[in-house]
Amino acid sequence: MKIIHDLNEIYAQIDFVRRDAKRIGLVPTMGALHAGHLSLVQRAKQDGEIAVATIFVNPTQFGPKDDLAKYPRTLDSDLTALREQGCDIVFVPPSDRIYSGSHSTFVEPPSVARRWEGELRPGHFRGVATIVLKLFQLIPAHVAYFGRKDYQQVAVIQAMVDDLNLPIRIEACETVREPDGLAMSSRNRYLSKEDRVRAVGLWRALSLAQRRLDAGENTRASLEAAMRAELEKAPVDSIDYAAIVHPGSMEPVEVVEESAIAIIAARVGSTRLIDNMTIMAKEVQRMERTE
Amino acid sequence: MKIIHDLNEIYAQIDFVRRDAKRIGLVPTMGALHAGHLSLVQRAKQDGEIAVATIFVNPTQFGPKDDLAKYPRTLDSDLTALREQGCDIVFVPPSDRIYSGSHSTFVEPPSVARRWEGELRPGHFRGVATIVLKLFQLIPAHVAYFGRKDYQQVAVIQAMVDDLNLPIRIEACETVREPDGLAMSSRNRYLSKEDRVRAVGLWRALSLAQRRLDAGENTRASLEAAMRAELEKAPVDSIDYAAIVHPGSMEPVEVVEESAIAIIAARVGSTRLIDNMTIMAKEVQRMERTE
Numbered sequence: 001m002k003i004i005h006d007l008n009e010i011y012a013q014i015d016f017v018r019r020d021a022k023r024i025g026l027v028p029t030m031g032a033l034h035a036g037h038l039s040l041v042q043r044a045k046q047d048g049e050i051a052v053a054t055i056f057v058n059p060t061q062f063g064p065k066d067d068l069a070k071y072p073r074t075l076d077s078d079l080t081a082l083r084e085q086g087c088d089i090v091f092v093p094p095s096d097r098i099y100s101g102s103h104s105t106f107v108e109p110p111s112v113a114r115r116w117e118g119e120l121r122p123g124h125f126r127g128v129a130t131i132v133l134k135l136f137q138l139i140p141a142h143v144a145y146f147g148r149k150d151y152q153q154v155a156v157i158q159a160m161v162d163d164l165n166l167p168i169r170i171e172a173c174e175t176v177r178e179p180d181g182l183a184m185s186s187r188n189r190y191l192s193k194e195d196r197v198r199a200v201g202l203w204r205a206l207s208l209a210q211r212r213l214d215a216g217e218n219t220r221a222s223l224e225a226a227m228r229a230e231l232e233k234a235p236v237d238s239i240d241y242a243a244i245v246h247p248g249s250m251e252p253v254e255v256v257e258e259s260a261i262a263i264i265a266a267r268v269g270s271t272r273l274i275d276n277m278t279i280m281a282k283e284v285q286r287m288e289r290t291e
Numbered sequence: 292m293k294i295i296h297d298l299n300e301i302y303a304q305i306d307f308v309r310r311d312a313k314r315i316g317l318v319p320t321m322g323a324l325h326a327g328h329l330s331l332v333q334r335a336k337q338d339g340e341i342a343v344a345t346i347f348v349n350p351t352q353f354g355p356k357d358d359l360a361k362y363p364r365t366l367d368s369d370l371t372a373l374r375e376q377g378c379d380i381v382f383v384p385p386s387d388r389i390y391s392g393s394h395s396t397f398v399e400p401p402s403v404a405r406r407w408e409g410e411l412r413p414g415h416f417r418g419v420a421t422i423v424l425k426l427f428q429l430i431p432a433h434v435a436y437f438g439r440k441d442y443q444q445v446a447v448i449q450a451m452v453d454d455l456n457l458p459i460r461i462e463a464c465e466t467v468r469e470p471d472g473l474a475m476s477s478r479n480r481y482l483s484k485e486d487r488v489r490a491v492g493l494w495r496a497l498s499l500a501q502r503r504l505d506a507g508e509n510t511r512a513s514l515e516a517a518m519r520a521e522l523e524k525a526p527v528d529s530i531d532y533a534a535i536v537h538p539g540s541m542e543p544v545e546v547v548e549e550s551a552i553a554i555i556a557a558r559v560g561s562t563r564l565i566d567n568m569t570i571m572a573k574e575v576q577r578m579e580r581t582e
Contacts, residue, residue: 019312
């Protein structure tokens with residue numbers, strides 16, 4: 001596994017590999033890797049690609065109240081895990097080479113960035129879109145893999161790719177969960193033992209939304225109320241949102257006709273967690289099964 | 292000369308040509324081609340590149356008060372001129388394929404976009420940066436050629452390329468002028484015979500700034516006053532700005548120590564014209580000559 005720090009070197013390396021008509025699969029990460037990240041690398045390898053992971057804690061996507069300083073940094077174990085996964089190249093750029101002192105160009109993110117995380121974390125998606133665009137330029141890959149756990153992030157990146165004609169395909173991969181349902185997240189390591197038990201409330205609330213939909217409850221009002229009640233049972237310490245939204249626009253959906261995304265952001269102890277689930281009406285589930 | 296309208300086709304074509312290890316030179320234009328544009332194509336051919344021109348009147352860089360509707364469209368003669376110049380590929384995309392109905396991602400341009408054209412034409416550089424980024428994605432060229440006549444535009448694009456790590460080199464090429472000094476511009480065709488005579492005032496004012504600097508006048512105040520007086524002698528109908536700025540930041544320069552850029556925007560009849568000139572202190576001119 002090649003570890004590259006230099007910006008010119010990573011571009012030259014990838015450009016060179018591309019000329020061999022090899023397909024490149026990119027897995028951008030902020031490190032603190034867990035089974036979710038590693039499943040993305042696995043996926044690239046299964047697809048027969050040269051797997052390139054990046055590890056960079058991107059300052060521009062953290063707000064002033066966010067946890068940039070204390071974001072977990074576990075480079076050694078990250079590299080070991082990537083090596084075990086068969087990752088081919090890891091790009092670990094120094095922060096001051098990614099953002100020069102005079103850096104002032106940003107991506108103004110698409111409209112799907114407006115609500116939810118975009119509203120609660122002003123500037124977050126501007127930072128995400130900017131770093132992802134930069135990485136796509138430095139590493140001209142054919143495919144980039146992202147975890148569906150950050151559903152809105154994937155939607156923002158997909159819209160950016162479409163709008164700006166970026167020559168890359170975005171693959172959104174299934175959320176990897178702990179046996180009890182908690183979505184894998186680098187922030188889970190902040191949870192105390194007691195927080196950890198309560199954190200599964202997000203998954204329970206999402207699953208409940210699906211069960212209620214199965215039972216014929218298909219209005220936003222009733223599904224959101226059910227999710228909130230379940231979150232309060234956990235109990236979580238505060239709820240940023242618990243909503244039923246359109247898979248494409250992420251605007252609230254009043255009645256779930258076929259499918260929608262249930263999304264939650266809540267705080268457990270001092271840790272802010274997000275999760276989501278695609279919920280489907282019974283008929284659609286049947287169709288999906290027979291396809 | 293290949294004429295391509297389809298977005299997937301242009302990307303596939305360029306990607307294919309790149310694999311032959313051929314160098315690609317890109318000349319983005321809004322059509323209404325003049326000798327300035329053609330000199331950029333010439334330059335690419337001289338450098339041994341596959342020359343790719345684009346013709347697209349980009350709506351997002353025009354403000355509500357700008358001349359989008361009446362911007363000259365001369366596709367047939369443009370194609371003839373490009374063919375004569377030995378241009379290899381021309382990309383002429385339909386407008387609705389470049390901006391879909393849901394398009395909402397833009398480039399937030401770098402700080403060098405703030406003043407002058409950026410201030411007088413709100414949103415202009417946001418539109419320019421966005422379309423140029425899109426074209427750079429659709430046409431992964433090695434070099435892109437721009438005319439120095441739009442000095443601030445080149446500065447914005449260069450800063451965007453640096454900030455977003457776009458893998459392309461920007462070449463700023465000398466302004467091509469009419470025999471009397473008027474800078475070539477697609478908008479010159481709007482000038483009446485009488486406007487045309489007065490329009491040379493911009494070049495006269497810029498040249499005067501250099502002569503005054505030769506004579507030892509090196510303060511912004513005196514040089515700008517000289518330019519304004521010359522413009523009023525033409526006379527132009529109004530002056531948007533006549534300024535002495537730093538070549539990199541485009542911030543005003545109080546005293547010209549070595550070199551600076553003299554920039555002008557003025558209206559002649561109903562036509563808004565811009566022009567600029569690098570002005571140099573005598574010692575620097577001498578050094579340039581001996582280099």
